[in-house]
Amino acid sequence: TLATATGLNSTTEYDCSGFCNNGTRTGTFSWTSDTPKYEVSTIFDASHPDYIKIPYENYAIQGAQAMTWSIWAYDDDWSTYNGRIYSCTEGGGVNIEDSGSTTINWAVNMYTAADQSAYAYQGYCTIAKSSLSAGWHMFTWVYTTAGTKVYVDGVLASTYNITSYGLHFANTALYLGAEAQGETTSTGYYLTGKLSDFRIYATALSATDIAELYKNRNF
Numbered sequence: 001t002l003a004t005a006t007g008l009n010s011t012t013e014y015d016c017s018g019f020c021n022n023g024t025r026t027g028t029f030s031w032t033s034d035t036p037k038y039e040v041s042t043i044f045d046a047s048h049p050d051y052i053k054i055p056y057e058n059y060a061i062q063g064a065q066a067m068t069w070s071i072w073a074y075d076d077d078w079s080t081y082n083g084r085i086y087s088c089t090e091g092g093g094v095n096i097e098d099s100g101s102t103t104i105n106w107a108v109n110m111y112t113a114a115d116q117s118a119y120a121y122q123g124y125c126t127i128a129k130s131s132l133s134a135g136w137h138m139f140t141w142v143y144t145t146a147g148t149k150v151y152v153d154g155v156l157a158s159t160y161n162i163t164s165y166g167l168h169f170a171n172t173a174l175y176l177g178a179e180a181q182g183e184t185t186s187t188g189y190y191l192t193g194k195l196s197d198f199r200i201y202a203t204a205l206s207a208t209d210i211a212e213l214y215k216n217r218n219f
Contacts, residue, residue: 054174059088059200063116063166066204069094070140070213071176074194078132083191085139086198087180091170092119095180096139097189103128106141106150110164119168123148125158136194138214143167144204154214156207 061067073085082098089095092109099105108123125141125148132152140151147161172180176198177191197217205213 052176059174060169066144068142068201068205071198072196074136079129084179084189088172088174092168109168111166123160125150140210151210154211
């Protein structure tokens with residue numbers, strides 16, 4: 001099973017088979033270097049506890065040397081963004097978070113020792129909220145042991161250079177549209193907006209790959 005919809009209210013709309021296409025909320029995808037593991041979408045309303053949950057064992061590659069996470073997100077006013085696009089950070093993982101009144105951070109938990117005996121949150125790619133116009137944007141986050149990069153609408157927007165030794169994931173579910181608080185719980189920071197075409201790749205997509213992914217959007 002791809003994901004479990006949890007806490008969704010009866011008025012929530014779904015757009016799951018692709019950007020602006022109707023479809024189902026679950027599915028199975030093989031995990032190869034050029035195939036996205038997940039493609040899920042929904043529309044969220046912060047006045048309700050709405051989110052989609054992906055269990056830990058379905059997304060986390062402990063010690064991964066390279067990964068790419070890509071998602072389309074919509075907000076009427078990005079300057080007021082204070083939700084979570086995705087989160088699996090309770091004790092270690094990846095998070096897109098509001099980092100104050102003006103910026104958004106992409107943070108990741110990575111091993112800081114070659115024997116993987118130590119780890120810490122690093123890789124803080126930051127973009128200015130003021131750089132985001134109202135509406136849809138494709139955010140693509142790339143991790144390698146040399147650092148992290150964030151692309152917005154297929155264009156490199158932020159880089160964080162650091163030597164790491166693989167990704168560290170705690171036993172926490174991945175939540176779309178909410179803050180992760182362990183494998184079975186999320187709380188607060190509910191997203192007001194829309195998400196579509198969430199994809200995880202077990203490789204670091206190139207700048208050309210990401211530009212093509214944006215160019216070939218289906219709308």
